[in-house]
Amino acid sequence: MELIFERSRPGRPGAAVAHNDVQMDVEVDPRYLRSSDADLPCVSEPEVVRHFTNLSKRNFGVDSHFYPLGSCTMKYNPKFTERIASDEHFAAIHPLQPQLPKGPMLVQGCLEVIVNLQEALCEIAGMDAFTTHPMAGAHGELTGIMMIAAYHRHKDRPKKTVIIPDSGHGTNPATAAIAGYDVVTVPSDRDGCMDFEKFKAALSDETAAVMLTCPNTLGVFEPRIREIADLTHEAGGLMYYDGANLNAILGKARPGDLGFDVVHINLHKTFATPHGGGGPGAGPVGVRKHLEPFLPISRIRKRQDGTFALDYDQPLSIGYVSPFYGNFAVLLKAYAYIRLMGREGLTAVAENAVLNAAYLRARLREHYDEACASDTLHEFVLSASRQAGRRVHAIDIAKGLIDHGMHPPTVYFPLNVKEAMMIEPTETETRETLDAFAEAMIALAKLAEEDPETFHDLPRTTPVGRLDEVRAARQMDVCAPSL
Ligand SMILES: *Cc1c(COP(=O)(O)O)cnc(C)c1O
Numbered sequence: 502m503e504l505i506f507e508r509s510r511p512g513r514p515g516a517a518v519a520h521n522d523v524q525m526d527v528e529v530d531p532r533y534l535r536s537s538d539a540d541l542p543c544v545s546e547p548e549v550v551r552h553f554t555n556l557s558k559r560n561f562g563v564d565s566h567f568y569p570l571g572s573c574t575m576k577y578n579p580k581f582t583e584r585i586a587s588d589e590h591f592a593a594i595h596p597l598q599p600q601l602p603k604g605p606m607l608v609q610g611c612l613e614v615i616v617n618l619q620e621a622l623c624e625i626a627g628m629d630a631f632t633t634h635p636m637a638g639a640h641g642e643l644t645g646i647m648m649i650a651a652y653h654r655h656k657d658r659p660k661k662t663v664i665i666p667d668s669g670h671g672t673n674p675a676t677a678a679i680a681g682y683d684v685v686t687v688p689s690d691r692d693g694c695m696d697f698e699k700f701k702a703a704l705s706d707e708t709a710a711v712m713l714t715c716p717n718t719l720g721v722f723e724p725r726i727r728e729i730a731d732l733t734h735e736a737g738g739l740m741y742y743d744g745a746n747l748n749a750i751l752g753k754a755r756p757g758d759l760g761f762d763v764v765h766i767n768l769h770k771t772f773a774t775p776h777g778g779g780g781p782g783a784g785p786v787g788v789r790k791h792l793e794p795f796l797p798i799s800r801i802r803k804r805q806d807g808t809f810a811l812d813y814d815q816p817l818s819i820g821y822v823s824p825f826y827g828n829f830a831v832l833l834k835a836y837a838y839i840r841l842m843g844r845e846g847l848t849a850v851a852e853n854a855v856l857n858a859a860y861l862r863a864r865l866r867e868h869y870d871e872a873c874a875s876d877t878l879h880e881f882v883l884s885a886s887r888q889a890g891r892r893v894h895a896i897d898i899a900k901g902l903i904d905h906g907m908h909p910p911t912v913y914f915p916l917n918v919k920e921a922m923m924i925e926p927t928e929t930e931t932r933e934t935l936d937a938f939a940e941a942m943i944a945l946a947k948l949a950e951e952d953p954e955t956f957h958d959l960p961r962t963t964p965v966g967r968l969d970e971v972r973a974a975r976q977m978d979v980c981a982p983s984l
Pocket residue numbers: 572573637638639640669670672673714718743745746767782784
């Protein structure tokens with residue numbers, strides 16, 4: 502496809518702008534004046550519209566295709582929440598909205614939304630307080646582990662290690678390391694859970710925290726979670742809940758009741774908001790009472806007269822983790838979603854997410870190897886090991902799916918499963934869509950039996966075919982003629 506700069510013809514106007522007959526007497530410092538024209542493409546308005554419309558059609562998204570990306574939870578985002586977030590009373594507000602002398606801050610409505618959301622999240626996660634500042638799950642993890650570090654320092658008992666099972670997301674060990682801890686990795690047992698004996702051996706009075714995803718990345722609910730939490734607490738450590746999989750247990754179980762002290766929730770996974778390509782997201786962090794003093798500033802407080810104000814007077818706080826109030830539009834969408842669904846609706850989210858995943862797993866289990874034998878919840882992991890014997894790997898199956906008009910599942914994660922394909926259909930898909938996906942996966946398994954060689958130049962239906970992914974990343978050339 503031509504670049505917009507290649508379509509440019511000097512002097513061709515893009516839009517009709519009326520002649521300016523207003524006398525401008527604004528003084529601009531010459532330092533800020535251009536010395537030459539901006540190098541912008543000269544294209545007509547319809548060309549601009551067609552260019553970007555055609556580009557947008559090459560995008561892959563939940564609005565156009567099925568997107569079963571395990572762990573990332575790419576579920577359909579109700580347009581209702583988008584409508585709320587684009588309401589100009591919210592969308593046009595400025596974070597530096599001035600404050601009236603002696604009056605309340607002028608962003609009362611936004612502050613109220615945040616406080617209401619925090620209360621809803623406390624109820625959903627079984628926590629005592631929430632901060633909505635962190636802008637992503639990983640950012641929430643860092644905020645949470647920094648609070649845990651501050652807590653141990655405050656008790657005059659700083660510790661050295663964080664325990665993480667080998668099925669954990671890469672951000673977990675990265676977070677622990679950035680916060681200054683040594684990471685102790687515990688292998689998974691045959692059921693895909695943290696090996697209990699090896700966990701006990703790893704636990705010591707130097708353990709600052711145990712970071713767990715529950716259900717874990719294989720979709721398995723950790724059966725000994727209470728014992729793990731009790732042992733950790735006895736050893737003086739804290740329990741960190743990676744909430745990326747919270748959609749599996751919404752309304753059914755609460756991390757706080759399971760023994761966790763800190764939790765982050767990926768609002769962009771569990772509570773609407775499309776995401777990808779790095780954003781937008783929000784990773785609010787909830788804590789039990791004993792960690793509340795360490796929450797980032799500012800906290801929003803409801804005053805006696807019913808107005809809301811920011812409170813910076815938190816001597817034990819870990820400080821700022823983001824400017825202003827966090828990623829407000831994402832918070833707003835999540836709040837609208839929670840209010841739209843209500844308690845029963847959120848429970849149904851978990852039930853349908855689990856049902857859909859169980860259905861797909863049952864349809865696919867004879868065609869691919871399974872990562873574990875135990876029951877799984879909202880996602881499950883298959884392995885392409887059987888196909889790899891015929892030189893068809895998880896990446897080849899993934900590329901083949903694209904020709905069926907579907908986004909591939911997450912591949913090569915979790916790291917403790919060879920040739921992993923991690924499938925999360927989410928609750929928003931119909932039986933027909935799930936069947937179409939199952940048929941596509943079965944067709945690819947058959948093709949791997951019958952004609953494994955064809956896989957190596959898939960996909961064939963996309964504007965760009967099979968890329969050398971390493972070279973594409975290292976020597977990126979977005980103007981290559983094949984584009
Ligand atoms: C997505 C994810 C994260 C990181 O969250 P981001 O919002 O992408 O930063 C952490 N843990 C798990 C299990 C995840 O799936």
